[in-house]
Amino acid sequence: QYMVKTDEGFKIEIPYKNIYDVPPQDIVIKNITGTSPNPRRTPKMDVIIVRPDGEQITILSGYKIKGATTLQLGRSEAVRRATINWVKEKTGVQLTPQKEFEYLATLDSMKVLFAKISPDMLDRPKSLKGDYKVIINVRIPQGLTVSVDNTEVIFNGRSYGWLGTDYKGRDLLAGLIWGSRVSLTIGISISVLSVLIGIFYGVTSAYLGGWTDEFMQRINEFVASIPSLPILILLGSYFGGHIELWQIVFLLVLFGWVGIAKVARSMALQIKEQVYVEAARALGAGTGRIIFRHMVPQLLPYAFAQMALSVPSAVLSEASLSFLGLGDPTKVTWGQILHDAQVAGAAVNGYWWWVIPPGLAIALVGLTFVLLGTALDRVLNPRLRRL
Secondary structure: OEEEEOOOEEEEEEEEEEOOOOOOOEEEEEEEEEOOOOOOOOOEEEEEEEOOOOOEEEEEEEEEOOEEEEEEHHHOHHHHHHHHHHHHHHHOOOOOHHHHHHHHHHOOHHHHHOEOOOOOOOOOOOEOOEEEEEEEEEEOOOOOOEEOOOOEEEEEOOOOOOOOEOOOOOEHHHHHHHHHHHHHHHHHHHHHHHHHHHHHHHHHHHHHOHHHHHHHHHHHHHHHOOOHHHHHHHHHHHOOOOOOHHHHHHHHHHHHOHHHHHHHHHHHHHHOOOHHHHHHHHOOOOHHHHHHHHHHHHHHHHHHHHHHHHHHHHHHHHHHHHHOOOOOOOOOOHHHHHHHHHHOOHHHHOOHHHHHHHHHHHHHHHHHHHHHHHHHHHHHOOOOOOO
C-alpha cells in the first residue's frame, strides 16, 4: 500500500494478487477520517479496481467521508449498481427491469469484479487470476482535512473455520459456541426465577385464603391476560429499539410466572389441609415458617421439573426478540446470529451455514430440556410415578 498526493487530495493504491479459484468475499476500507462543519461540503472518495486484463472499473464515486468511515464494498448497493452497469457495457447483455432489480438486491459483486468477462458472468462468473489494484482517490475541499494514519484495506476471505463466516468475516462456530453460553444463561435464569416466583406466589395465595387469595388471583389473571410479545416489542421500541440482556430477563420473568402460580396454588390447597400443617399451626408456627418450611418443600419436585420444561420457551423468547432486532446487538446470542443472517439475506443467497446451525442449536436445546423435564416429572411427580 502506498499513498501519493494529488491536486485534489491524495491517492492510495493497494495491490492484490488473486491466486485463488474464488475471489475475496468483501473489501473493507476502515478508518478514513474526515470532518466538515458544512454537510454540503465534505471530503469525498472514489474507489477504482484495476484488473489484470487492463480494465478499470469505478465502483464507487463521490462517497462522502463523515467521521471515521468504515466501508464494506461487497455489501454496497452502489457498488452492485456500478458492477451491473459495467457488465452491461462490456458484454452488451440486456436486462429486464425485474432482473436488474433482482441483481441489485442479491448480486455478489466481488465474484463479478474478479471474474473473466463473458456474457453470463452475472450468473456464472469464472475467476480471473492475476494482479489487481484497488485505487482510492480522496478529494478534499480547501480548508478541510482527512486523516489516513490508521486506514486499513482488508480483503476478507470466503472460508474460515468449520462453519464458515458471516458477511463481516466473523467465525460462526465461535459465535455458536459463545452464543450457547449466553442463551443458556438467559434461559436458565428466566426459568429458575419464573418458577420460584410462581411457586412462592401460589403457595402464599393458597395458605392465606379469603379475600387475600381472591385479590392475588385477580392480579395473576390480569398479568396472564396481557399479550407478552406485543408488550415486549413496545418496550423494546421504548428502550430505543434494543433491549439489554438483563432487561430481557426481567421482562420475560415478569410475564412467565403466572401459569406456574396457578398450578402451585391448586397443589398448596391440598397441602395446607395436611395434619402436619395443622400441627405446626397449633404449636404457634408463624405464616412464613409454615409456608417456607412445611409447604414449599413439598412442591420442590414439581418446581425442578418445571424449571427444566421452562428453559426451551425462555430460550425461544430471547431468540425471537433478538431475531426481530430488539435484542442487545453487542452480545452474541443464537437469536442475534439469526437476525444478522436475516438482514444479510442469508436464506435468499443460500448461506445455509449461517442459518441452520443456530436454528438447530435452539431446537436441540429445546428437545434436551423437554426430555429432561419429562423424565424428572415422571420420577418426582407421585401421580406419574411407575411401580
